[in-house]
Amino acid sequence: MPKSNGMNKIKGFMVSNIVPIVFIIVCMIGVAFSGSAPSIIMMDVISRFSRNAFLVISLIIPILTGLGLNFGIVLGAMAGQISLLIVCVAGMNGLSAVIAASALSVPLAVFLGWLTGKLLNNTKGSEMITSMILGFFASGVYQFLLLFVWGGIIPIDAPGIMLDSGIGVRSAVNLNNLKYAIDNIWKMDIFTAGIIFSLIFLIINAVKLLKRTDKTKVRTVVNIAVFAAIFVICFWASHADACKKMKALCQIPMVTFGLIALLCMFVPAFLKTKLGQDMRAVGQDMKVASVAGIDVDKTRIIATCISTVLASFGQIIFLQNLGNMSTYSAHENVGMFSAAALLIGGASVSKATVGQAIMGTILFHVLFNVSPMAGKNIFGSAELGEYFRVFIAYGIIAVTLALYAWKKTVQAREKNKVQ
Amino acid sequence: MNENTPVLSMQNIEKAYYGNKVLKGVSLEVMPGEIHAICGENGAGKSTLMNILFGMPVIHNTGGFSGTISMDGEQVSIKHPSDAMKLGIGMVHQEFMLIPGFSIAENIKLNREPRKNGLLSTIFGKKLQKLDEDKMKSDSRAALDKLGLDVDEDIPVAGLPVGYMQFIEIAREIDKENVKVLVFDEPTAVLTESEAASLLAAMKKLAAEGVGILFISHRLDEVIDAADKVTIMRDGTWITTLNKKDTTMEHIAELMVGRKIDLSQKEESAKIDTSKVALSIRNMKVAMPGEVVRGLDLDVYKGEILGLGGLAGQGKIGVANGLMGIYPTEGEIMVGDKKLTLNNPKASIEAKLSFVSEDRRGVGLIPDTSIEMNMVIPAIVNQNRFLKKFGFMSQYDADAIRKNAENYIKELDIRCTGPTQPVRRLSGGNQQKVCIARALLLQPDVLLISEPTRGIDVGAKSLVLDTVVKLNKEYGLTVIMTSSELAELRLICDRIAIVTGGKITDILKPDDSDAKFGMAMSGISGKDGE
Numbered sequence: 048m049p050k051s052n053g054m055n056k057i058k059g060f061m062v063s064n065i066v067p068i069v070f071i072i073v074c075m076i077g078v079a080f081s082g083s084a085p086s087i088i089m090m091d092v093i094s095r096f097s098r099n100a101f102l103v104i105s106l107i108i109p110i111l112t113g114l115g116l117n118f119g120i121v122l123g124a125m126a127g128q129i130s131l132l133i134v135c136v137a138g139m140n141g142l143s144a145v146i147a148a149s150a151l152s153v154p155l156a157v158f159l160g161w162l163t164g165k166l167l168n169n170t171k172g173s174e175m176i177t178s179m180i181l182g183f184f185a186s187g188v189y190q191f192l193l194l195f196v197w198g199g200i201i202p203i204d205a206p207g208i209m210l211d212s213g214i215g216v217r218s219a220v221n222l223n224n225l226k227y228a229i230d231n232i233w234k235m236d237i238f239t240a241g242i243i244f245s246l247i248f249l250i251i252n253a254v255k256l257l258k259r260t261d262k263t264k265v266r267t268v269v270n271i272a273v274f275a276a277i278f279v280i281c282f283w284a285s286h287a288d289a290c291k292k293m294k295a296l297c298q299i300p301m302v303t304f305g306l307i308a309l310l311c312m313f314v315p316a317f318l319k320t321k322l323g324q325d326m327r328a329v330g331q332d333m334k335v336a337s338v339a340g341i342d343v344d345k346t347r348i349i350a351t352c353i354s355t356v357l358a359s360f361g362q363i364i365f366l367q368n369l370g371n372m373s374t375y376s377a378h379e380n381v382g383m384f385s386a387a388a389l390l391i392g393g394a395s396v397s398k399a400t401v402g403q404a405i406m407g408t409i410l411f412h413v414l415f416n417v418s419p420m421a422g423k424n425i426f427g428s429a430e431l432g433e434y435f436r437v438f439i440a441y442g443i444i445a446v447t448l449a450l451y452a453w454k455k456t457v458q459a460r461e462k463n464k465v466q
Numbered sequence: 467m468n469e470n471t472p473v474l475s476m477q478n479i480e481k482a483y484y485g486n487k488v489l490k491g492v493s494l495e496v497m498p499g500e501i502h503a504i505c506g507e508n509g510a511g512k513s514t515l516m517n518i519l520f521g522m523p524v525i526h527n528t529g530g531f532s533g534t535i536s537m538d539g540e541q542v543s544i545k546h547p548s549d550a551m552k553l554g555i556g557m558v559h560q561e562f563m564l565i566p567g568f569s570i571a572e573n574i575k576l577n578r579e580p581r582k583n584g585l586l587s588t589i590f591g592k593k594l595q596k597l598d599e600d601k602m603k604s605d606s607r608a609a610l611d612k613l614g615l616d617v618d619e620d621i622p623v624a625g626l627p628v629g630y631m632q633f634i635e636i637a638r639e640i641d642k643e644n645v646k647v648l649v650f651d652e653p654t655a656v657l658t659e660s661e662a663a664s665l666l667a668a669m670k671k672l673a674a675e676g677v678g679i680l681f682i683s684h685r686l687d688e689v690i691d692a693a694d695k696v697t698i699m700r701d702g703t704w705i706t707t708l709n710k711k712d713t714t715m716e717h718i719a720e721l722m723v724g725r726k727i728d729l730s731q732k733e734e735s736a737k738i739d740t741s742k743v744a745l746s747i748r749n750m751k752v753a754m755p756g757e758v759v760r761g762l763d764l765d766v767y768k769g770e771i772l773g774l775g776g777l778a779g780q781g782k783i784g785v786a787n788g789l790m791g792i793y794p795t796e797g798e799i800m801v802g803d804k805k806l807t808l809n810n811p812k813a814s815i816e817a818k819l820s821f822v823s824e825d826r827r828g829v830g831l832i833p834d835t836s837i838e839m840n841m842v843i844p845a846i847v848n849q850n851r852f853l854k855k856f857g858f859m860s861q862y863d864a865d866a867i868r869k870n871a872e873n874y875i876k877e878l879d880i881r882c883t884g885p886t887q888p889v890r891r892l893s894g895g896n897q898q899k900v901c902i903a904r905a906l907l908l909q910p911d912v913l914l915i916s917e918p919t920r921g922i923d924v925g926a927k928s929l930v931l932d933t934v935v936k937l938n939k940e941y942g943l944t945v946i947m948t949s950s951e952l953a954e955l956r957l958i959c960d961r962i963a964i965v966t967g968g969k970i971t972d973i974l975k976p977d978d979s980d981a982k983f984g985m986a987m988s989g990i991s992g993k994d995g996e
Contacts, residue, residue, distance in 0.1 A: 313586075316584075316585075316586060317586065317594070319596060319597055320581075320584070320586055320587070320593070320594040320595060320596055320597065321579060321581055321592075321593060321594070321595050321597065322593045322594055323594075324572070324579060324597055325577070327567075327568075328565055328568070328576060328577070331565045331566065331567045331568070332565050332566075334563075335563045335564065335565050335576075336565070336576075336577070338547060338559070338563050339563070339576040339577040340547055340548045340551060340577050341576075341577050459755075460753075460794075
């Protein structure tokens with residue numbers, strides 16, 4: 048292989064990251080045409096990011112285990128919602144309510160994840176469509192549970208939550224008692240937060256650099272450079288007059304971001320453990336993994352469970368930020384929008400990283416924010432922009448799936464080629 | 467431990483799948499440091515025997531087996547591949563059991579990764595121990611060095627030459643600490659000659675260190691080169707075990723093939739008219755997965771029945787599929803004096819080729835549709851027959867279709883309740899006759915018929931074969947019959963071409979000796995000067 052020069056490297060980078068690059072450009076155009084102030088967009092994106100990142104990252108592990116996009120995270124979202132309702136019925140408030148709901152959702156999500164995993168093991172090869180339909184089916188069970196069993200069979204006395212007849216949960220439940228329970232623990236302006244986070248990551252990477260001396264070194268050095276740059280920019284911006292407005296408006300919920308950062312570190316570390324390695328092996332070739340003695344079915348079930356539990360946490364974080372819950376529809380689009388966000392970040396059905404998840408979440412929500420205004424300014428109609436963003440969400444999933452299928456056929460053809 | 471205790475001994479192994487006995491009391495002993503070859507045709511029971519040894523789930527999901535397995539003189543029970551691994555049985559698989567996206571070291575250490583404690587394992591337990599990457603690499607390096615393979619253990623397996631992949635598989639087995647018996651399942655099937663030679667050398671080196679080796683191969687020259695002992699199996703029975711020095715390649719080949727049925731041979735091994743070529747194939751390549759054809763040359767003469775034989779996976783099935791344009795094909799093919807347009811089934815049908823597929827249920831028939839429609843659909847689609855025209859519209863000609871079906875039911879003696887019976891309800895032999903009828907309806911010059919007796923009971927087999935012979939004699943139809951059963955090819959064919967490695971190794975007469983057939987199937991050409 049000829050040594051690739053700089054130009055080729057850039058070209059290779061462009062080709063392998065074409066999806067996020069296109070969307071960065073689309074986002075820039077959107078931002079330019081929306082006419083909103085950058086600080087307003089930033090504020091909105093920060094709150095949406097903190098709401099959604101957890102859900103998007105929860106998709107990564109099933110992808111690497113070969114399950115594709117796990118639309119079954121809808122079940123995790125339901126587990127989160129049910130737990131929230133239970134703590135509200137119990138009259139809990141604030142942070143303790145959120146922690147209790149999270150603790151409660153774990154066994155529920157593990158159970159649902161186990162069922163999902165069992166089902167997906169019986170439908171190998173069509174996990175994505177199965178998990179999607181499973182989401183719709185589970186929706187029915189969920190409605191039965193909350194509309195009929197709650198109050199109808201189990202007597203529940205909670206006037207604000209239950210319908211006036213006493214049977215069934217209201218379609219909109221007010222969660223003001225725990226609104227911002229996590230977000231408001233500790234808030235900082237964006238630049239100070241940037242300084243703190245970049246410092247933490249600088250230290251982590253520096254320790255890594257000192258400990259390891261092999262090939263991962265280049266990566267660590269790149270990481271250090273990136274975080275150093277963020278550090279410098281944030282330091283400058285926090286003192287610059289031009290950024291005063293942004294500093295005032297954009298408040299970072301430090302604990303939420305801290306949780307997301309922890310998850311971001313957990314996923315790659317997890318993949319380097321024995322279980323993570325088993326999952327990657329299963330994801331690449333089930334047959335080989337099983338001959339090597341790995342329990343394929345069990346590994347897949349564990350991956351589904353982890354994903355479902357993470358999604359239930361994600362939904363709790365999401366709802367504590369929103370402050371109210373539309374009981375029967377809040378979970379509906381969780382799978383679809385999270386998948387779209389991940390794919391926009393450059394992930395595929397078989398490969399995904401934390402970086403892609405973060406990048407995708409940011410891009411997806413910038414697009415969400417600017418498209419109505421940009422649509423209005425470009426086409427003279429806000430609705431067109433509205434359509435555009437829905438179109439993007441579904442379109443990107445369709446395109447990625449088609450590309451993936453196409454790539455698979457090409458590979459199969461290459462493999463069978465007569466030498 | 468006694469010097470004379472076999473490291474592995476399998477006694478009286480019997481196994482039946484759904485009442486069908488595939489192993490009938492096979493016994494085998496392997497001494498430490500011995501290379502023991504197992505030879506046999508496809509279906510002789512070699513793979514089943516190895517699956518039993520390795521505790522594959524397929525064995526235990528179908529009712530287990532009878533007989534005993536002992537290692538170092540002690541009886542053992544192997545219920546799962548992990549049991550086999552614990553006992554020190556290793557397997558180098560025919561198809562590579564490697565994960566392409568993993569590095570060489572990760573593959574060698576697959577599911578046996580050395581681990582160390584970390585933050586996650588202290589919180590979540592043992593399953594989340596960190597992988598000890600440095601130890602993974604150094605162990606892998608040691609195993610690779612033992613085999614003399616100079617390749618960076620850090621690079622991914624995807625993209626490596628196949629020869630390397632085979633060595634990585636072996637490295638994985640010898641990295642296991644207690645390995646006592648190593649099974650090589652046709653390890654050289656995909657290797658080049660020089661790669662195969664270094665593999666055999668590595669095998670001998672391992673044997674010299676005291677590992678017992680079971681070597682399955684159909685390349686008899688390798689068996690003779692490497693093995694100390696040879697066990698021959700045929701039809702699930704143990705035929706004999708020979709010392710290498712007491713035998714020859716020809717002898718093994720003869721024992722392998724054996725005479726299965728009394729050949730009542732075709733009366734006149736009639737002289738074939740070699741002046742008229744019905745089909746000429748030059749440098750044909752077919753990318754059919756599992757049955758790849760790699761540059762095959764063949765002439766088919768008018769009015770003959772040509773048999774295509776050979777072991778499974780060697781490419782014989784690919785020939786007919788390539789001729790019909792079903793799998794991507796290259797090369798130059800002449801039908802009569804016209805060039806055939808490749809990769810276009812319709813063009814093949816127009817060139818008067820007609821195909822009875824080996825995949826009767828998948829490709830050949832539409833199961834829930836009636837016999838009469840199954841017969842005529844290709845003729846309707848390709849030749850616009852059996853249609854009534856109404857201006858620019860057309861409709862099935864139901865009367866003609868019915869009449870045609872009744873004719874063929876009579877002529878081919880199809881046992882059914884009537885032309886409207888769905889073909890799913892028919893027995894295998896009668897289904898096959900419907901396939902033949904629909905192929906004939908296309909009025910072919912050359913009939914390609916693949917595995918015509920697969921999955922058909924014994925009585926019906928001869929009926930199908932009789933039909934083929936009758937068509938050939940009475941209508942002068944040229945037939946290319948592909949079959950895994952050498953016996954039936956020898957029963958009805960004028961000439962038999964043996965396909966090995968995607969090429970013709972030899973064209974034999976039905977009454978040639980068993981040894982010749984055996985040699986041809988193991989890839990050794992009987993032609994002089996080669």
